[in-house]
Amino acid sequence: MTLTGHVLVWIGIWSALSGQVELAIAVLMIAMLLDAIDGKVARSLGIARPFGRYLGSFVDLVNYTVCPPLILHAMGFRSWPAVLLLFAFSTCGLLRLSRFNEVGNIEDETGSLAYLGLPVFWIHFALMGLYGVRALGGLGAFQLATALVLPPMAVCFILDRPFWKPQNYTLIALVTLAGSFGFFWLAFRESL
Numbered sequence: 001m002t003l004t005g006h007v008l009v010w011i012g013i014w015s016a017l018s019g020q021v022e023l024a025i026a027v028l029m030i031a032m033l034l035d036a037i038d039g040k041v042a043r044s045l046g047i048a049r050p051f052g053r054y055l056g057s058f059v060d061l062v063n064y065t066v067c068p069p070l071i072l073h074a075m076g077f078r079s080w081p082a083v084l085l086l087f088a089f090s091t092c093g094l095l096r097l098s099r100f101n102e103v104g105n106i107e108d109e110t111g112s113l114a115y116l117g118l119p120v121f122w123i124h125f126a127l128m129g130l131y132g133v134r135a136l137g138g139l140g141a142f143q144l145a146t147a148l149v150l151p152p153m154a155v156c157f158i159l160d161r162p163f164w165k166p167q168n169y170t171l172i173a174l175v176t177l178a179g180s181f182g183f184f185w186l187a188f189r190e191s192l
Helices: 002-017 021-045 050-074 080-103 122-158 169-188
Strands: 113-116 162-164
Touching: 002 021, 002 050, 021 050, 021 122, 021 169, 050 080, 050 122, 080 113, 080 122, 122 169
Parallel strands: none
Antiparallel strands: 113 162
16 A cells, blocks of 8 residues: 555656646545555554554655645746745655654644644645635735745644644545545546
C-alpha cells in the first residue's frame, strides 16, 4: 500500500510538472488515503514493523512537502517571494514529519489521540480550496489566497500543541475519495 502511494506521488509530480494540476491533486488524494490506512492495515494483520514506518515517512515527505509546492507553482504561484514561501512551507512540513517520527501520536487534554502540530496532510485539502479560488476568482485571487493560507499553515505544523486526529476511517475514506473523484473528473472531463 505504501509503495502504491509512492507511485501515485510520482504521478502527482509528473502531472504537476506537465501542468495537469487536476490529475496531480486527484492522485495525491488517493495517496493520502493509502497513507491514512496503511499503518492500520499492517497492525491489524500483525505485520507492522519499523521498516514500514520509515518507508511511510519517506513517502509522506514527498507527498506533503514536495509535490504540493510543485502543484502551487504550476498553478501560478511563481514569484521569488512565492518560491521562498513554498520553500519555508516545505521546510516546516519536513520539521513536522521529523517530529512525528520521534514522538508519534499524543493524547489531548481529554485523553483522545491527537497530533502534535497540525498534520501535514491538511495541505491536500488546502490545495483543493486554492484550486477552487483560482477557478472562480482568477490568478490574482489564487496568489493572494495562497500567500495568506501557507504561512499560518506552516506555523501550525511546528506548533507545540495538540491537533485533532480523525478516528472515523469510513468518513476519512468517503471525503478523500469524493475529493479525488471530483479532481479526476476535472482532469478527464473533456475526454469523457
